[in-house]
Amino acid sequence: GENVEQHPSTLSVQEGDSAVIKCTYSDSASNYFPWYKQELGKGPQLIIDIRSNVGEKKDQRIAVTLNKTAKHFSLHITETQPEDSAVYFCAATLPTSGTYKYIFGTGTRLKVLA
Amino acid sequence: DSGVTQTPKHLITATGQRVTLRCSPRSGDLSVYWYQQSLDQGLQFLIQYYNGEERAKGNILERFSAQQFPDLHSELNLSSLELGDSALYFCASSVETSPHEQYFGPGTRLTVT
Numbered sequence: 633g634e635n636v637e638q639h640p641s642t643l644s645v646q647e648g649d650s651a652v653i654k655c656t657y658s659d660s661a662s663n664y665f666p667w668y669k670q671e672l673g674k675g676p677q678l679i680i681d682i683r684s685n686v687g688e689k690k691d692q693r694i695a696v697t698l699n700k701t702a703k704h705f706s707l708h709i710t711e712t713q714p715e716d717s718a719v720y721f722c723a724a725t726l727p728t729s730g731t732y733k734y735i736f737g738t739g740t741r742l743k744v745l746a
Numbered sequence: 747d748s749g750v751t752q753t754p755k756h757l758i759t760a761t762g763q764r765v766t767l768r769c770s771p772r773s774g775d776l777s778v779y780w781y782q783q784s785l786d787q788g789l790q791f792l793i794q795y796y797n798g799e800e801r802a803k804g805n806i807l808e809r810f811s812a813q814q815f816p817d818l819h820s821e822l823n824l825s826s827l828e829l830g831d832s833a834l835y836f837c838a839s840s841v842e843t844s845p846h847e848q849y850f851g852p853g854t855r856l857t858v859t
Binding site: 681731735 | 791849
């Protein structure tokens with residue numbers, strides 16, 4: 633069935649180090665992969681996304697890579713800062729009955745230690 | 747601020763009761779999605795509406811229903827509430843049904859006692 637696996641579930645890094653979160657999707661028809669950041673008490677906020685016709689996308693300290701063959705995509709955060717601490721969710725869209733469902737990973741709690 | 751509004755912010759009710767959660771999408775967005783997030787859990791897709799019509803269903807219980815009105819706001823109705831229904835309920839909107847960025851509201855925290 634449709635599924636998105638996300639690892640690790642928790643991640644602690646020192647300020648200034650890099651953080652990598654990985655996701656794997658099951659349906660090869662998926663073609664859009666957003667990443668969301670959720671801070672405590674708030675709704676998820678889109679931080680970066682990638683479509684299946686692109687292998688990599690970068691926005692300042694954040695980058696996403698996509699390997700369609702392996703059905704893997706990853707979020708890379710460089711030069712981490714304390715304000716990067718949050719829960720991060722990956723998602724993959726799945727076409728269904730003329731629309732698209734968004735299947736979310738289970739989340740990664742990132743702690744950036746000052 | 748995503749532009750998506752949800753009311754109420756908090757809701758406390760008893761088992762067996764019925765509640766209605768409300769969502770107003772971003773201006774111009776035709777698609778509305780509802781999600782449930784239980785404690786330390788991911789986002790579970792419940793249902794999607796596009797321009798007033800139901801377009802996709804996820805893991806939505808029969809006790810739950812939703813609708814989207816002509817002005818594009820949406821309501822999620824939860825009935826015969828159980829303790830396990832306690833969760834954060836998020837609404838998200840997007841421009842269209844094709845894969846597109848979703849914008850999430852701040853959520854409604856439902857507590858069933």
